[in-house]
Amino acid sequence: MTYQEDFVLFWEQVKESIQEGRFAKLTMAKTIGKPNLKNIFLRPLASEGDFKVLLKLRYRLKETEDVEEELTLEQALEVLKPHLKKSFLTVLLFTTTKDVTFKINKKGIGSITEGAPTFQDVRLADRDW
Template sequence: MSSYQEVFIVFWKEVEKSVQENRFAKLTMAKTIGKPDLKNIFIRPISFDKDAKVLVKFRYRSRETEDTENEYTLDEAFTILKPHLKNSFLSVLLFTTTKDVTFKINKKGAGSIIENYPTFNNVTLADNNED
């Protein structure tokens, strides 16, 4: 039985592949443990060139805490998300134009990947221009 970290690496390869093939629509970290202030983490594509960029948004529960958005490479996004697995979030949803892929961690700490039909038919790039 593999640990959730190993399964997450397999899941992340799906993320990378979907970005390389311009199929990546969105990624959401959900199912928080307890009621932490951090409610969700969203990732949306900004560009698909060889140095693909993504917009990482941290959404908070309390109105006092402002949501934050930053631009990262895919590798940087992986490094940012990884510590939140199991500590804050039990599932990560990858939405692509060909399939939805869900990564889940169960109570025993084991990871699993489930594939479903796609939610999104096309990709909308995030607007990274500040107003």
């Protein structure tokens, strides 16, 4: 199975956690090398109608200002996908019932593991987190 196929399974868990109101946060971490882009975060936002997330790009260099965007989940996925395996090897889903980790190993194989939840409740993002 390719890492892309495993990521599709992982993303289904993201969507399920949102539908069930358990989605707390998503983080792309474990960069390849030392790029300026350090992390990508998604947090739920209070919104009328469709579910929205606050996407935050965090940079290493202080001179580079962090970027925040309000997006739908589908739009956020389009931002995340190009960074898989190129910039980040790990994506962490934090829910109120479990943490789910998607990893790509050196051979390009994906894996999904689950652990105890880090977050006890869902906190909606504000623009200062």
